[in-house]
Amino acid sequence: MSLRADLELISEWITPGSRTLDLGCGDGSLLAHLRDQRQVNGYGLELDVKHVTAGIRRGVKVIHTDLNAGLADFDVDSFDYVVMTQALQMVRHPDKLLDEMLRIGKEGIVTFPNFGYWKCRLAVARGQMPVTPGLPNHWYNTDNIHLCTVRDFENLCAQKGIKILRRVVLDSNHQADLRAKTLPNLFGEIALYHFSR
Amino acid sequence: MLNFGAYGCANAEHVGYNAGMTNYPADSVGLVAPQAANFNEPFTLESGIQLPGFELVYETYGELNADGSNAILVCHALTGTHHAAGYHEGSDKPGWWETCIGPGKPIDTNRFFVVSPNNIGGCGGSTGPLSVNPATGKAWGPEFPIVTVKDWVHSQARLMAHLNISQWAAVVGGSLGGMTVLQWAIDLPDKLRHAAIIAAAPKLSAQNIAFNEVARTAIRSDPAFCDGHYREQGSKPQQGLAIARMLGHITYLSDDSMGKKFGRDLRDGKLSFGFDVDFEVESYLRYQGSRFVDRFDANSYLLLTRTLDYFDPAREYGDDLAAACRRIQARCFVASFNKDWRFSSKRSRELVKALLDADRDVSYIDFESRVGHDDFLLNIPQYLESFNAWMEGVR
Numbered sequence: 001m002s003l004r005a006d007l008e009l010i011s012e013w014i015t016p017g018s019r020t021l022d023l024g025c026g027d028g029s030l031l032a033h034l035r036d037q038r039q040v041n042g043y044g045l046e047l048d049v050k051h052v053t054a055g056i057r058r059g060v061k062v063i064h065t066d067l068n069a070g071l072a073d074f075d076v077d078s079f080d081y082v083v084m085t086q087a088l089q090m091v092r093h094p095d096k097l098l099d100e101m102l103r104i105g106k107e108g109i110v111t112f113p114n115f116g117y118w119k120c121r122l123a124v125a126r127g128q129m130p131v132t133p134g135l136p137n138h139w140y141n142t143d144n145i146h147l148c149t150v151r152d153f154e155n156l157c158a159q160k161g162i163k164i165l166r167r168v169v170l171d172s173n174h175q176a177d178l179r180a181k182t183l184p185n186l187f188g189e190i191a192l193y194h195f196s197r
Numbered sequence: 198m199l200n201f202g203a204y205g206c207a208n209a210e211h212v213g214y215n216a217g218m219t220n221y222p223a224d225s226v227g228l229v230a231p232q233a234a235n236f237n238e239p240f241t242l243e244s245g246i247q248l249p250g251f252e253l254v255y256e257t258y259g260e261l262n263a264d265g266s267n268a269i270l271v272c273h274a275l276t277g278t279h280h281a282a283g284y285h286e287g288s289d290k291p292g293w294w295e296t297c298i299g300p301g302k303p304i305d306t307n308r309f310f311v312v313s314p315n316n317i318g319g320c321g322g323s324t325g326p327l328s329v330n331p332a333t334g335k336a337w338g339p340e341f342p343i344v345t346v347k348d349w350v351h352s353q354a355r356l357m358a359h360l361n362i363s364q365w366a367a368v369v370g371g372s373l374g375g376m377t378v379l380q381w382a383i384d385l386p387d388k389l390r391h392a393a394i395i396a397a398a399p400k401l402s403a404q405n406i407a408f409n410e411v412a413r414t415a416i417r418s419d420p421a422f423c424d425g426h427y428r429e430q431g432s433k434p435q436q437g438l439a440i441a442r443m444l445g446h447i448t449y450l451s452d453d454s455m456g457k458k459f460g461r462d463l464r465d466g467k468l469s470f471g472f473d474v475d476f477e478v479e480s481y482l483r484y485q486g487s488r489f490v491d492r493f494d495a496n497s498y499l500l501l502t503r504t505l506d507y508f509d510p511a512r513e514y515g516d517d518l519a520a521a522c523r524r525i526q527a528r529c530f531v532a533s534f535n536k537d538w539r540f541s542s543k544r545s546r547e548l549v550k551a552l553l554d555a556d557r558d559v560s561y562i563d564f565e566s567r568v569g570h571d572d573f574l575l576n577i578p579q580y581l582e583s584f585n586a587w588m589e590g591v592r
Contacts, residue, residue: 019556043553049562053583056530056560059590063549064562073550 003033005174006111006190010083013109013166013194014040018080021045021105023067023097024087028055035060045071068092074104083109089144095156102162107196114169116149116185133172134189150185157195166194218289224299225291226258226306229283231322236355246342249331253356254322255279255314258298259306261362268362269304269591270353270389271313272370272377275445275501276493278321281313282306294371296576303584304369309591312360316377317352318344318500326425326496339425339496346373346380346508354385367391367591368527371573372540373501376508379548382525383510391591392527393584396537396573398544399518399551400509405539408448409502412441416495425496438495439486446485451536451569458568511551518551528558530587532580534573536566560587 003011007030014020016038022031025044028051034040045065046052055062065073068091082105088094089112101108113134114120123130129139137144148156150169157164169180169188179187221227237250256279261268271281271294282298284291298304298311315321318341326341357365368381368389375397382392398405416422419437423430450458459478474480514520529552533545542563552559564580566572572580 041556049564049579049583052560052562053579053586056583057586057589060560061558062560063553073546073553075554078554 003029006085006170006192007033009168009170009192010085010109010111011038014038014081014083016040019078020081020083021074021079023071023082023084023101024090025055025060025062026051026085028058028060028062030083030085031055031060031062032058067097071097071100071104076103077106079105081105081107081109085109085111086113088112089146089148091146094146094148095160098156098160098162102195102197107165107194108162109192109194111190111192112148112153113144114150114185114188114191115147116151117189118186119172119189121186132189150188150191153191153193157193161197162195163197164193164195166192168192218284221284224301225295226283226299228286229256229258229280229292230285231256231279233322234356234359236352236359238355240348240352240355242342242348243345244342248317248324248342251317251324251352252322252328253314253317253324253352255312255356256281256283256292257313257360258282258311259309261310261360265362266364266366266592267309268357268360268365269309269311270357270365270368270381271298271304271311272349272353272368272374272381273313273316274370274372274374275505276319276489276498277374278319279313279315279323280321282311293574296574296581297584303581303588305588309366312356312362314353314356316344316349316501318348318497318504320494320497325494326500327494336428337496338428339499341496341500343500343503343507345504346377346510347384349377349504350380350384353381354388357388363388365389365391367393367588369393369395370397371395372397372570373505373508375573376505380508380510382527382529383521386524386526389527391530392525393530393532393587394545394548395530395532395584396534396540396545396570397548398540399511399548401506402544406506408444409506412444412502413499415440415444416499422495425499427495433490434495435487435490438490438493438498439483441498442489442493443482443486446482448539449568449570451538451566453536454566454568518547519554522548522551522555522557525552525555525557528590529560530584531559531561532573532584533561533563534566534569534580535563536568537570537572539570 020040020042022044025046031042031044044062047066052062052064082101088110119132120130169184170190171180172189231254233254235252240248280292281294282292300307315323317324319325326337330337368378370378375394378392378394416437419434421432422434462477511518511521531545531549533542549561
């Protein structure tokens with residue numbers, strides 16, 4: 001089974017046998033991978049019924065939910081990990097959702113497109129919103145309403161007292177190369193964070 | 198006098214076929230006939246009252262495989278019957294869940310052996326108020342004891358043994374049928390591997406009970422009701438039963454869909470300045486009411502609405518639904534329709550929350566509504582596709 005590179009990396013951060021919630025789980029491929037490779041007991045939350053159905057077809061447990069409506073249905077510390085891949089920038093209140101992730105989960109994992117990536121900066125320097133492989137849509141038809149940079153995210157975590165346990169940034173080939181390691185906010189196209197209180 | 202309108206059943210969107218038809222649609226189970234099973238051992242109800250025995254009328258579709266592992270139990274809603282799919286001899290009206298049961302449909306009769314019984318207490322053929330009480334030699338009528346959803350589960354478990362089925366591949370149903378599925382999953386957790394609970398609720402709200410009470414009052418205050426002994430009196434509480442059904446139909450459709458279907462359209466194009474039928478919606482309700490009177494027994498309707506009121510599987514677990522759900526072993530599918538106001542999506546989410554708190558295997562979808570509560574009976578492509586996807590995992 002081939003998995004997106006960011007999902008492959010995340011799955012290595014998750015302890016086998018743990019209980020995991022995937023926010024915006026899409027077609028359930030991460031959860032299916034975690035179940036098959038790491039015996040993870042996972043649930044996914046997803047807004048798009050087509051995606052929920054695809055997840056169900058994979059045998060993954062998916063709850064049709066609007067993340068913007070909140071996660072009040074979940075109790076404190078009911079999960080070991082709460083994961084959210086490529087969805088932080090789409091939700092109405094990313095800051096509150098981070099708090100929610102660490103309320104219902106012991107640890108959180110997020111991935112998002114880094115708006116500090118040099119191609120984004122170049123586009124903005126030219127006076128345009130970027131259209132890149134990581135951000136393929138135009139400003140008028142994108143679901144992204146809260147784009148941020150690696151630095152922005154880390155500032156928010158510091159402000160909220162969220163402890164960053166791991167950070168990996170991937171370049172456009174989904175590799176963690178030396179440039180991206182040295183200057184993540186410039187050369188990282190996708191940022192992956194593992195964090196806790 | 199009730200006025201017949203030009204409306205078919207809200208659920209009917211099947212193509213009509215001529216009576217005595219021989220060519221059935223390729224995705225239908227075709228010609229079917231009910232069967233009956235008698236259980237002569239005494240059966241103690243949840244109320245403590247003992248039935249000397251009972252009969253279940255049921256239909257089956259598809260073939261039971263050699264190891265008996267492909268059986269699916271279908272549970273019907275409040276006024277449903279065992280006739281869930283296919284056509285009876287001489288009839289062009291298919292069973293109530295024809296959209297979901299048949300070759301290639303979500304409940305695929307090429308793969309599954311489907312069992313669809315009529316609930317006791319009803320009037321579809323299984324033991325109920327119309328049956329003869331062996332102690333008196335007369336019909337039970339209003340003396341038939343109140344049965345509960347739990348009683349249905351245990352009566353159906355006897356049918357299961359009778360058919361040599363040791364475990365259901367799945368138990369599925371909508372509305373009160375979905376509640377029956379939930380009770381199955383909690384009460385006899387090792388007897389089913391999958392549970393589909395559609396357009397249901399973990400218990401009735403005060404508003405739901407209030408509607409039932411008005412329906413019952415309409416029946417009981419009809420002078421022809423005769424305290425339930427209307428059959429001996431040669432009468433029938435038609436007005437009361439029709440009003441009860443009219444009330445039910447208001448809750449089966451959403452405000453939106455009723456508006457779209459009828460709006461404020463006038464039957465004769467002008468106001469009559471009287472109380473005859475002016476608006477199309479009045480005609481529709483009167484038609485539904487009068488049609489129901491022909492096929493349903495008033496004592497059964499009273500009893501079944503009480504069964505609904507009493508349904509509350511969490512009660513015996515200290516009102517803790519999650520504790521009740523902790524007993525469940527089946528993989529669950531919960532589905533609701535977003536404009537259903539009888540059992541709204543919120544009610545299904547309560548159940549989903551309890552299943553999550555209990556760490557059970559559950560998937561949930563809130564589908565885009567077409568008409569409201571009755572959506573679970575309809576051909577709504579996304580609903581059928583998703584239900585089908587979940588059923589593919591039933592083995």
